[in-house]
Amino acid sequence: MSVFKAILGICETKELDSTSWRMDGGRVAVKLEDAPELNRKGGAIYLKGGELAKPLLLVRAEDGSMLAFANRCSHLLGRKVDPVPGESRLRCCSLGHSEYGYDGQVIKGPAKEPLKKYTVEIDNGDIVVTL
Ligand code: FES
Numbered sequence: 258m259s260v261f262k263a264i265l266g267i268c269e270t271k272e273l274d275s276t277s278w279r280m281d282g283g284r285v286a287v288k289l290e291d292a293p294e295l296n297r298k299g300g301a302i303y304l305k306g307g308e309l310a311k312p313l314l315l316v317r318a319e320d321g322s323m324l325a326f327a328n329r330c331s332h333l334l335g336r337k338v339d340p341v342p343g344e345s346r347l348r349c350c351s352l353g354h355s356e357y358g359y360d361g362q363v364i365k366g367p368a369k370e371p372l373k374k375y376t377v378e379i380d381n382g383d384i385v386v387t388l
Contacts, residue, residue: 260352262350263351263354264352266334266336266350266351268339268350269339269350270301271294272303272305273292273304275304275307277291277292280307280309283388284386285309285386287304287315287383289379289382289384292315295315295316295317295323298320298321299316299319299340299343300316300317301316301339303315311328311373312327312328312337313386314326314328315386318359319343323377324374324377325374325376325377326373327372327373330351330355330372331370331371331372332349332353332366332368332369337350346358347359349366349368353368355368357372360374361374375387375388
């Protein structure tokens, strides 16, 4: 990641088009076919807007499982996070580069609080996240 991107807090993970997901009560459903990034290990997308209080990050872990996190670093600026390629952790896009394990716990950097992690199920081709 370039210093320029880190200063501006620009992540590598792309936003999923709002027509590819829906929210119903406290559950978010994403059509897996609309998120090809999630078909490869280490791939990720994020969602924002609508009824979501915070952006939501979806990650296909190295072991093939699907993970969901609140996509807002707990450090001061609350920047978004990206998966670290080839490793089971997430890194903040800011200059502070706080890192979190896939359990959401801080493993490095200035952040003190964990990332909120959500339950994920695959249901009929949809990724369903319970917030
Ligand atoms: S906002 Fe994430 S380390 Fe500062």
